Amino acid sequence: EVQLVESGGGLVQPGGSLRLSCVASGFTFSSYAMSWVRQAPGKGLEWVSGVNSGGSVTPYADSVKGRFTISRDNSRNTLYLQMNRLTADDTALYYCAKKFSATTGAFEVWGQGTMVTVSS
Amino acid sequence: EIVLTQSPGTLSLSPGERATLSCRASQSVSSSSLAWYQQKPGQAPRLLIYGASSRATGIPDRFSGSGSGTDFTLTISRLEPEDFAVYYCQQYGSSPLYTFGQGTKLEIK
Numbered sequence: 001e002v003q004l005v006e007s008g009g010g011l012v013q014p015g016g017s018l019r020l021s022c023v024a025s026g027f028t029f030s031s032y033a034m035s036w037v038r039q040a041p042g043k044g045l046e047w048v049s050g051v052n053s054g055g056s057v058t059p060y061a062d063s064v065k066g067r068f069t070i071s072r073d074n075s076r077n078t079l080y081l082q083m084n085r086l087t088a089d090d091t092a093l094y095y096c097a098k099k100f101s102a103t104t105g106a107f108e109v110w111g112q113g114t115m116v117t118v119s120s
Numbered sequence: 121e122i123v124l125t126q127s128p129g130t131l132s133l134s135p136g137e138r139a140t141l142s143c144r145a146s147q148s149v150s151s152s153s154l155a156w157y158q159q160k161p162g163q164a165p166r167l168l169i170y171g172a173s174s175r176a177t178g179i180p181d182r183f184s185g186s187g188s189g190t191d192f193t194l195t196i197s198r199l200e201p202e203d204f205a206v207y208y209c210q211q212y213g214s215s216p217l218y219t220f221g222q223g224t225k226l227e228i229k
Contacts, residue, residue: 035218045157045165045208047218059217095164105212106155106170113164 002026002109004096009114016086020114022079022096027109030054030074033099035107036081038092038116048094049081063089086118122146124209126221132229139196141224143209148189153212156185156194159223160205168207169194196226204228 008020020036035050049060049070058070069082079096093115097107123146133139143154151172157165167176169185172192182197196203209221 037218044223045159045210045220047220050217100167100170103152104170105153105218106167106176106210107157107165108167108170108176110164110166 002098004098004109004111006094006096006111006114009094009116011117011119012086013120014087014118016118017082017084018086018116020081020083020094020096020116022081022111024077024079024098027098029072029077033102034072034079035097035099036070036079037095037097037107037110038090039095039113040089040092043092046092050099051079083116086116088118090116091118092116122149122211122219124211124219124221126207126209126224128224129222130225130227132227133199134229135199135201137199139194139199139203139226141194141196141207141226143187143192143194143221145190145192145211149192149211150213151188154185154187154192155210155212157208157210158203158205159208165208199226201228 003025006022033052036048051058051070055072067085071080093113095113096111098109100106100108125144127142154172156169159165173185184195186193206223206225208223
């Protein structure tokens with residue numbers, strides 16, 4: 001069974017940092033691009049960042065550029081999101097998602113998400 | 121930057137009726153780069169349609185996607201009780217790399 005399991009969320013003060021992890025199973029992780037997508041409470045979906053299969057290409061949304069860093073460890077089947085200088089606007093449920101294929105940008109598989117709350 | 125606008129914001133229908141959801145892009149989107157998702161409360165989004173018209177694995181054939189250029193449509197031919205949810209369209213490839221619409225809530229009338 002294809003599965004993505006996120007962890008690392010929690011309560012953090014404004015200006016703080018947090019690192020999210022997403023462990024993949026049931027597919028060849030190293031062959032697929034991955035992304036982080038977030039959803040603020042009661043709001044819609046916002047793509048945050050992505051990484052290609054090899055880890056060398058890492059685009060970001062403007063809202064997080066310079067503060068967040070995406071990375072992956074293909075030997076551990078794990079995707080990461082290092083989040084620095086967090087603000088209240090970063091409060092959201094963070095999902096990791098598997099890209100459908102090299103040519104299709106849809107997100108075929110999603111994790112259940114990990115909640116990040118930025119508050120003093 | 122491509123902006124996706126979904127309409128209506130809320131659609132109230134009864135089981136058995138046909139639902140038509142719209143997604144309009146601020147500039148032309150490749151048909152191969154348009155997807156639709158369903159999200160139920162407390163759940164992660166679920167891929168329904170990719171490439172504007174291809175159903176994802178396990179998606180019932182009452183769901184269909186169509187459109188090209190700037191106008192795309194998700195149609196649910198006969199609503200089942202489990203279809204009442206929020207639906208999002210998504211484009212891939214233009215800056216920003218991924219964009220989602222704001223969502224259409226499909227509620228029971």
